Amino acid sequence: MHKSRDQALVERCLKGDRQALEALIGEYQRPLFNAAYRILGNPEDAADATQAAFLKAFEHLASYDPKYKFFSWIYRIAVNEAINQFKRNRKQEELDESAVDSGPGPDLVADAGDLSREIQDGLMALTEDYRTVVVLRHYSDCSYREIGEILQIPEKTVKSRLFSARQLLRDHFVANGITI
Amino acid sequence: MLEDRALYLINAEIDGELDASEKSELAAVLERSEEARAMRAELGRIARLLDDDADIEPPANLSSRIMAQVTLPAPNPSFSLSAFWASLQPGPVAAAFAAGMLVSLGVYEFASRPQMGGDLGSMVGTMVANPQDLAAAARDQLAVNAPGVKGSVSLVEQGSFIVLNFDLDSAEQAEIVVGLTEAGLRFGGIAHTSDDALSVDGVFEVSGGTLRVVNQGRQAFTVFLSEAAGGSGGDGEIPIGVTMGGAPAFSGALHR
Numbered sequence: 001m002h003k004s005r006d007q008a009l010v011e012r013c014l015k016g017d018r019q020a021l022e023a024l025i026g027e028y029q030r031p032l033f034n035a036a037y038r039i040l041g042n043p044e045d046a047a048d049a050t051q052a053a054f055l056k057a058f059e060h061l062a063s064y065d066p067k068y069k070f071f072s073w074i075y076r077i078a079v080n081e082a083i084n085q086f087k088r089n090r091k092q093e094e095l096d097e098s099a100v101d102s103g104p105g106p107d108l109v110a111d112a113g114d115l116s117r118e119i120q121d122g123l124m125a126l127t128e129d130y131r132t133v134v135v136l137r138h139y140s141d142c143s144y145r146e147i148g149e150i151l152q153i154p155e156k157t158v159k160s161r162l163f164s165a166r167q168l169l170r171d172h173f174v175a176n177g178i179t180i
Numbered sequence: 181m182l183e184d185r186a187l188y189l190i191n192a193e194i195d196g197e198l199d200a201s202e203k204s205e206l207a208a209v210l211e212r213s214e215e216a217r218a219m220r221a222e223l224g225r226i227a228r229l230l231d232d233d234a235d236i237e238p239p240a241n242l243s244s245r246i247m248a249q250v251t252l253p254a255p256n257p258s259f260s261l262s263a264f265w266a267s268l269q270p271g272p273v274a275a276a277f278a279a280g281m282l283v284s285l286g287v288y289e290f291a292s293r294p295q296m297g298g299d300l301g302s303m304v305g306t307m308v309a310n311p312q313d314l315a316a317a318a319r320d321q322l323a324v325n326a327p328g329v330k331g332s333v334s335l336v337e338q339g340s341f342i343v344l345n346f347d348l349d350s351a352e353q354a355e356i357v358v359g360l361t362e363a364g365l366r367f368g369g370i371a372h373t374s375d376d377a378l379s380v381d382g383v384f385e386v387s388g389g390t391l392r393v394v395n396q397g398r399q400a401f402t403v404f405l406s407e408a409a410g411g412s413g414g415d416g417e418i419p420i421g422v423t424m425g426g427a428p429a430f431s432g433a434l435h436r
Contacts (some may be wrong), residue, residue, distance in 0.1 A: 027236050030237075033236075162191065166194075173226070
C-alpha cells in the first residue's frame with residue numbers, strides 16, 4: 001500500500017518501463033493470488049484470475065485515477081475476476097454433472113494443514129458476497145473503508161456482510177464438529 | 181438470542197473499530213450476558229483462525245507468465261550513451277525553439293521519396309522560400325554496423341540547413357540520439373522519407389538539446405537542423421548514438 005511509490009511505478013509503466021511493471025507484479029502478485037485463491041478455492045483458477053487481473057489492469061492503466069490507491073484499484077479488478085471465474089465455474093459444474101471437485105489441487109492438499117483446509121471449506125460454504133469481505137478483511141488486511149472501495153459498496157454493507165459471514169462460519173464449524 | 185446491537189459491538193471490537201463509548205457499551209453487555217461472552221469468545225477465535233491462516237505461494241512462473249503477456253506503451257527515450265550523454269547540457273531555449281518549430285511546421289508528409297537529398301520543396305509546410313533552389317553538398321557519411329542495428333547516416337548541407345538522412349534497420353526497438361546542443365545546432369523538423377520504412381511520426385522527441393527517435397525495424401527519415409545562435413559555426417561534430425534495450429549499441433559522429 002505504498003501510494004506514492006505505486007503511482008511512480010504506474011507512471012513509469014505508462015512510459016513503457018518494464019522494470020516498473022515487474023516491480024508492480026512482484027508487489028501484488030502474492031496478495032492478489034491469495035485473495036483469488038480464497039475466493040475460488042483452487043490454486044490453478046486463482047493463478048488464471050490473477051493473471052487476467054494484471055493483464056486487464058495494465059491494459060487499462062491509462063484510465064487508473066491516481067487519487068485512489070493503486071492497491072484498491074487492482075484489488076477490485078482481481079476480486080471481480082475471481083468472482084466472475086467462480087460464477088463461470090459454478091455454471092460449468094451445473095452443466096456438467098461429472099464435474100470434478102473444485103477444491104484445492106493435489107499439491108496444495110498435500111502441503112496444507114487440516115485446519116487450513118477446514119477453513120477453506122468453511123469459506124467455500126459462504127456465498128461469494130460474504131466470502132469476499134472475509135477474504136479482504138482477514139487475508140488482505142483491508143479496513144472497512146478499503147473493502148468498501150474495492151467492492152464499491154457502502155461501509156455499512158461491508159460490516160453487515162462481514163459480521164454475518166463470521167457467524168455463518170461459526171455455524172459451519174459447529175455443524176461440522178470442528179473445534180474452534 | 182443476542183440482540184443485533186450486541187453482535188455489532190462484538191464484531192466491531194474484533195476489527196478494532198470501537199470508539200470509547202462503544203467500548204463501555206460492550207463492557208456493559210458482556211457484564212450482564214453469558215451468551216454475549218460466549219459469542220465474543222467464539223467469534224474472536226474464528227477471526228484469529230482466519231488471520232493466522234497462512235498465505236499459499238503463487239505458482240513460481242506466475243510473474244513471468246504475466247510479464248510475457250503484458251504489452252506496455254513504447255518506452256520513452258532514455259538518454260544513456262554515457263560519453264556524450266553526460267556532456268549534454270539542457271538547452272531550454274533550443275528546446276523551446278524546436279517545440280515552436282514543430283508546432284509551426286507540423287508533420288511533413290513525403291510521397292515516396294527514397295532519398296531526401298535536401299529536396300525541401302516537396303514538404304508540406306513552410307520552412308524556407310524556394311528551398312529547391314539551394315545547392316546540396318554532401319559532407320559526411322557514417323556507417324552503422326552494430327549488433328542488432330545496421331545502416332547509414334549521411335550529412336548534407338543545403339543552404340543554411342544541415343540535413344541528416346537516416347536509413348537504419350534494427351531487429352529490436354532502437355533509440356537513435358542526435359546531440360544538437362554540443363554541435364551548435366537547433367532542430368528544424370523531421371520527415372519520414374520512404375514508404376517502405378516505418379513512420380517516425382509520434383516516435384521522436386526533442387528535449388535538453390537532443391533529438392531522440394525510438395523505433396523498430398527499417399527507419400528512413402530525414403532530420404533538418406540549422407545553426408543555433410552562438411553555435412559552433414560549421415566545423416563541429418554531430419554526435420550520433422544508438423541504444424538497444426537501454427544499452428549503448430553504437431556511437432559515432434558526423435563531421436561538417
